[in-house]
Amino acid sequence: MTRRIVRTGVQLGLLTFIVFFLVFFLDNRYRVLPQSIHNHLPLHHEGLVITDITVQTCSTLNPLSSCKLDQDKWHQVDKDLYLGTGWFSKAFVHIKRKREEELTDEDRVIIDVRTGKLDPAMGEKSQAAEKWESRPAGIWLKRSAKRSASDSKKVVTAVDVLFGADAVEPRPGWELIKPGALRLEASGENKEPRLSIRRGRPQKIEKPVPRIRKDGKFKIMQISDLHLSTGPGVCRDPEPKGANGGQCDADPRTLEFVERLLTEEKPDFVVLSGDQVNGETAPDVQSAMFKITGLLAEHKLPYAAIFGNHDDEGALSRLAQMSLYDSLPYSLSEAGPNTIEGVGNYHVEILAHGANKHSALTLYFLDTHSYSPDKNKFDGYDWIKPNQIAWFKTTVENLKDAHKRYTHTHLDMAFIHIPLPEYVINEEQEKEIVGTLREGVTAPRFNSKFKDALVEEGIKAVSCGHDHANDYCHVAKNAKSGDAELWMCYAGGSGFGGYGGYEGYHRGLRVFEIDTNQARITTWKRLEYGDTTKRLDEQIIVDSGRVVPPQSKQIRQAK
Template sequence: MTRRIVRTGVQLGLLASIVFLLVFFLDNRYRVLPQSIHSHLPLHHEGLVITDITVQTCSTLNPISKCKLDQDKWHRVEKDLYLGTGWVSKAYVHIKRKKEEELTDEDKVIIDVRTGKMDPAMNEKSQASEKWESRPAGVWIKRSAKRHTSDSRKAVTAVDVLFGSDAADPRPGWELVQNGALRLDTGGDNKEPRLTIRRGQPHKIEKPVPRIRKDGKFKILQVSDLHLSTGLGTCRDPEPKEHNGGHCDADIRTLEFVERVLDDEKPDLVVLSGDQVNGDTAPDVQTAIFKIVDALAERKIPYAAIFGNHDDEGTLSRSAQMSLYESLPYSLCDAGPNTIEGVGNYYVEILAHGANKHSAITLYFLDTHSYSPDEAHFKGYDWIKPKQITWFKDTAERLKESHAHYTHTHLNMAFIHIPLPEYGIKENEYVGTWKERVTAPGFNTHFKDALVEQGIKAVSCGHDHVNDYCMLSKDPKSGEGELWMCYAGGSGFGGYGGYEGYHRRLRVFEIDTNQARISTWKRLEYGDTGSRLDEQVIVDSGKVLPPQSQ
């Protein structure tokens, strides 16, 4: 009998171990991804409608106080409304949702959301059949008991949170809730939380197809080092200091500058060449990214983005940010192959005018990473890796056959964030401003040689805010020009810029496919804002030209 009991005990123990391992496996197999990965994604699914919203606050000092409601009924938007700055409190938006086909006649569906101290009905001229219902943090919801409302465009189907009075939402079908921020004491740091809602089902986002204009031209505006924040941002080195009475909100001034140039130049494509986000001042990266994308989407301008060394110093990884970019309207962004280092190694084909399917221009985008992985031997910044160079060369070789069918001269350009070591060769001729040390990698993988080998006529970077020159690299044997290496210059007031009255700027490239010509110039934020600074033809008839006398 004793042996039987022991044997049974052992069997039960083994069974318990198996059950434990199975539960452990399933728990990890289907574990929710970390907040840093998915916090940019709103809580919504196709076919679901929102039936209630609330805000749950908890104390960080009280271990019993929890910021999660019954998870069988409520779903939490994974953004602390205090952005981690609350001394004693955290707060989260929670939503109730239900599948449309499961709605009963008793269910109510949210058809409108407002925020504020007073009942929104007080400002409405006519009396609606549905009444406004109060929720914590100044949230007001209007719900309809009519089931058919869920199929209309009025039904709220997704809820998200953005931050700051300058928040914008570029996603089709989404809108920021009227009357401003949630009523929470966030300390007046200009990062107050705001609700944004979507009505109806998700809009299908299709990538635009960039084409040469009827006149044979194509214009690219390179926007680098925006250094956008969550909230208004703090200005660094504004010039002139007395502008606007000395008052400067970084993101507002930056975006006003960018939008003015967008409207003046009317580019066919915008290249965001890194450090769009100022990582240490953007506790909600999504809010920062949305601000520049909203300006582009409003004007229906396609854009391509790469990362700088500051973009992923906030709450979202490079992969999560690229996933976000890929989901937004007018985006040409691509994570690129996952078999090589970096996120955002890709290319964009600019097609010939009309219905022509031939590529007229190829633009290559590469991730230059962040900081040196070997600081002891190579201080400063990281470098483009050999696998990336191999990918670039293989891709360029593969595309040559199709490019040969284009009736004009096919042109190639490349964009990176951190400059190549060759940018620092002082013996080379250059046009523009060289005010600071070139902070290129200490280790040279000779990507410049690969660019020349594959017929790239110009490469342009960001990173060094107050360098804005274009430098000519020459063939050491013939002495002829082989590649132009350009800087965009810094555009954002959230990043440094204080070198002898330096004004923020943007770089423009205009490609004339009829002449196989590339021209470039810069636009200033202050001063002679309407002029083309340092305008140069850098490529003509498909050949790299030397600097022209001014």
């Protein structure tokens, strides 16, 4: 009998260990927040109002513990408030909601939300009819029993969670709840979850129509490899080394640099050319990408985004992220046709000045994917696929008749993330580059000949990101005639959340200025540290609609 009891006890102990392993270790190691990949947006439905908010915490050690509330009454915002870092806990925000027409006289709707330790009424001068109600995690609600409140602009109609003390809310009609983060038990790394609410009905997003300025010019700022994180992030290889006592928060420094250049350069359009988000350090991708999109919205700048190899290494797929971009003000980003490979194959037309409906400049964007699908044969990075190239050529050909109606010379450019194989240059070609080659070109080992398609379709320049420390432009020449036929440029890496570490390398970005009167494209670089006030390596790459060879260093310096 004693042996049987001992054996039973051992079996129960082993079973408990297995359950603990499966629930805790595997859940935290492989946590993906499964619904968030495809259903990343919180439960926003027109015509619904929020009647209550709470936070439910559960234990990863107890198989019977659940973070789910009664699903007939409560809806879970699918973001773990600990972002998978809770040692033994998870926590989720839950909301009660009803359709406006279903509200009864007994229902109470939320008209205000605060967070904090103390009752917000302590700081209010007047005594409102509605009292503040306490909820877990330091949430305070003000609810109205008046039926008419459901029609008020004050009523809360959607709830989301963003993370980080530097969180930004760029969506129209939304606001981050003050004064700060939800109050959670100290368990794991604190990612500072913050409530964001929307009042009233969803606001319609009007897409901007970019146009050439009255002076005939149009300036594009290419920002690449921001590597933004959830929270402020940690600087990698900052320059100068050891400055500020070694303290360097990556995202604030990156965004301060970008905002300074937005103010100084005053671009008309921004291209985000991949790795906006560092998937490894951004467990909540939405919070990370909102930082740059919020900054661009603040400056009222239209922009287009493509993806790099790190953007979707977190919890959100490319398609989910592109859906977010599409919902934001000033974004012209598109997923592109679902019949070809990749997400983000599209084009943007820049119209002529005034009420003119003719395109003066077309920008093409293509998804260069991530890592090689055949590492045994072609190790390294993926390549642009044949059906993408076919789509690109068909699109260009279909637009040519319309472009001929423009009274000036129509120009075309392309933007990608991973460089093409033709970016790799030999020692002789290196003498003609404009800029600096500091690291090896990490282009795909397989050449799908997209460069040839660009030349055949008359594209004048293509620009990429990916290799942070390379910031040069190189002209491809015709093998027979030796004539310049395509400029291939690097943007240079902008973000301190991405690698640096190459001697003399400073974070930077690239600017293109199009002069439609001269059919000219000029480009230069700007740096975060070092020569911060100068246009570096300024170079005319297209003149009178033709690709021009590199100018001598003496000419560039004279400019």
